[in-house]
Amino acid sequence: MMKSNGVKILDCTIRDGGLVNNWDFSVDFVRDTYEALNAAGVDYMEIGYKNSPKLVDADSAGPWRFCEDEFIKTVIPEKKLTKLSAIVDIGRVDPDDFVPRSESPIDMIRVACYLKDIDKALDLIESFHALGYETTVNIMAVSNSISSHLVDALQKIEESPVDVAYVVDSFGSLFNRDIEDLVKLFKEHAPSKRLGIHTHNNLQMAFANTLCGINLGIEFLDTSVFGMGRGAGNCQTELILGHLTASRYDMKPILKLIDERFVALREEVEWGYNTAYALTGLFNEHPRSAIAMRKTEDKDRFFNFFNKLTSVETHSDIQ
Amino acid sequence: MMKSNGVKILDCTIRDGGLVNNWDFSVDFVRDTYEALNAAGVDYMEIGYKNSPKLVDADSAGPWRFCEDEFIKTVIPEKKLTKLSAIVDIGRVDPDDFVPRSESPIDMIRVACYLKDIDKALDLIESFHALGYETTVNIMAVSNSISSHLVDALQKIEESPVDVAYVVDSFGSLFNRDIEDLVKLFKEHAPSKRLGIHTHNNLQMAFANTLCGINLGIEFLDTSVFGMGRGAGNCQTELILGHLTASRYDMKPILKLIDERFVALREEVEWGYNTAYALTGLFNEHPRSAIAMRKTEDKDRFFNFFNKLTSVETHSDIQ
Incomplete structure (x- = not known):
């Protein structure tokens, strides 16, 4: 067991899990999840994406992809200790959709971006910050980024008003020593920022990497109930709660x-570790090919999948 | 990826996996497993227990519980690069069953024991050593042992002819820092011995703890194919092979x-991580209650199982 001075658990089940079932959660399901997270002492619940219906195909996904304030108020009429967060994607969000935090059920807005979009992300964060929201910046696919580009981005993050900078293992390809290297870089170039970690379980390292993050002083821990999240899923909320000794957690x-x-x-729907996700993790690739393969009748043909991932046809174009 | 100077992979699928299906593997299945492990460059295959049919109920389990030499020779008539090991239990083994290594297909005998049986284990090891076998001592349930007792045992191990001393996480309850503490103790009190590690995946730490062990200089890594092993299973052979850079591994x-x-x-049969095994791991308990629970119709009632594990009835007797 582990002391948990100062850590915050952010449960992202509905948001990252929504990538598994196209956000097809009933209002009762989400309400029950909120009540349970609150009773468990979880600090934040990420209730979905706050993208604009004007900018994504609105008919094809549940309301948790848009998290309109008035709708969220009907889902959780009385907010308790657990705060609410929502995430936005560059290019799919309209800043005009946001009212001041004092009028919204949402407490924290997280901005997910690729490294190339860091300026756009920080512009958005500035506007959310001005409206009173807590903010985080989550740079995706950091395992594929060039170190000098990441350093440039971290220096911009340091100068921005963002509250938390996240280490995100999008492909589930990182090991403890990679987390150590990244945290060192984050602390060196964005020393005033609080840190967060978001892991995926492709190599069964989600929990272990999260624990490694705690030891390195990371404060915000993304988790999900039963590990529900895209592909191999995330670090299990129940494992973190069971491991931390803080009396507020249950x-x-x-x-x-x-x-x-x-x-x-x-x-009904599949998520969690299997050998196909391990392979995309080992190859430091987006899990989309593994997700697609698991929906075919060849879903358990891992040798075949390995051969596809390593074939000349797949890779000769990037020589 | 990780360098793998000097590590040896010992695949224990048939032995630890036999605890799942009562050693009901066909000869073809075991032969295919040997061929694949050999082609993959795996250093050892543990082909079962070498217990005495006189001392266990011989009718109730497959031949992999006894590993009689003449039978093993028919299974693997031509041994290749992968060596064979078998494990024995204190009280279920008859030293008279063993011929010299030069006449046996088995290369290594591993002795599993509780701390209280360390003298019996080392007596057995002495006789196996005299017959020419490589030997290991695997102290079970070390997470429940008293440190001074473990130190006494390690000092005896240091004075014995055993080749390898194993750190065994029987309950899957250990984290990286526990592995660090144990390895430190092993190195201090049995400095001349090579070290091994055997993990269980109750807390999804089997792979992470094995990697931690490699970093600490552990040489012998127990793994199993598809993680097959008792309860939550072991560290996956395929993950270790995929992660290590040694050119002999594939x-x-x-x-x-x-x-x-x-x-x-x-x-057909269940093994691998689930929430019930996580709970026995968190409580540092033998997984038998979780294994039993997974065979009932309440197999997914984890809250109920938690309550049983923590009830006054279960625990007041050990005050």
């Missing part, structure tokens, strides 16, 4: 929620 | 073996 409400909600959902 | 034959053999077997 894993029992999450176990109850798993029994009542997530076991059945897992029968 | 994960492809193991992927092929998984596709052809282990996917179907996993449909």
Whole structure:
């Protein structure tokens, strides 16, 4: 067990899990999740994306992809200790959709971006910050970024008003020593920022990397109930709650929620570690090919999948 | 990826996996496993227990629980690069069953024991050593042992002829820092011995703890194909092979073996991480209650299981 001075758990089940079931969660499901997270002492619940219906195909996904304030107020009429966050994507968000935090049920806005979009991300963060929101910047695919580009971005982050800078293992390809290297870089070039970590479980390293992050002083820990998240999923909320000794945390409400909600959902849709995700993780690739392969009748042909991932046809174009 | 100077992979699928299916593997299955491990460059294959049919209920388990020399010779008539090991349990082994190594297909005998049986284990090891076998001592349930008792045992190990002393995480309850503490103790009190590590995946730490062990200089790594082993299973052979850079290792034959053999077997019998095993791991308990619970209709009632594990009835007797 581990002391947990100052850590904050941010459960992103509905948001990252929505990538698995196209955000097809009922209002009751999300409400039960909020109640359980609150009873468990979880600090934040990420209730979805706050993208603009004008900028994405609005008919094809549930309301958790847009998180309109008035709708969220009907879902959670009385907010308790657990704060709410929502994430936005560059190019899919309209800053005019946002009212001041004092009028919104949302407390924190997180901006996900690729390294090349860091300026756009920080412009957005400035506007959210001015409206009173807590903010984070989550640079995706950092395992594929060039170190000098990351340093440039971190220097801009240091000068911005953003509250938290996240280490994001988009491909689930990082090991403890990679987390150590990244945290060192983040601390060197953005020393005034609080840090967060978002892991994926392709190599069964999501929990281990999160623990490594805690030891390095990372404060914000992304987790999800039953590990629900894209592909191999995330670090399990229940494992972190069970491991940390802080008296405000209690894993029992999450176990109850798993029994009542997530076991059945897992029968319907697939997420979590399997060998295909391990292979994209080992190759430091986006999991999309593994996700696609798991929806075919060849879903358990891992040798075949390995050969596709390493074939000349796939890779000769990047010589 | 990681350098792998000097590590040895010991695949224990048939032995630890036999605890899942009562050693009900066909000869063809075991032969295919040997061929694949050999093609993958795996250093040792543990082909089962070498217990005495006189001392266990011989009718109730497959031949991999006894590993009689003449039978093993018919299974693997021509041994290649991969060596064979077998494990024995204190009280279930008869030293008179063993011929000299030069006449046996088995290269290494491993002795599993609880701390209280260390003298019996080292007596056995002395006799196996005299017959020419490589030997290891695997102290089980070390996470529940008292440090001074472990130190006493390690001092005896240091004075014995055993080749390898194993750090065994029987309950899957250890984290990196526990592995660090144990390795420190092993190195201090048994400095001349080579070290091994055997992990379980209750907390999804099997791979991470094995990597931690490599960094600490552990040489012998226990793994199993598709993670097959008791309860939450072991560190996956395919993950270790994929991660280590040694040119003698190749994960492809193991992927092929998984596709052809282990996917179907996993449909028939259950092993691997789930929340019940996480709970016994968190509580540092033997997984037997979780294994039993997974065979009932309440197999997904994790909240209920948590309550049983923490009830006064279960624990008041040890005050």
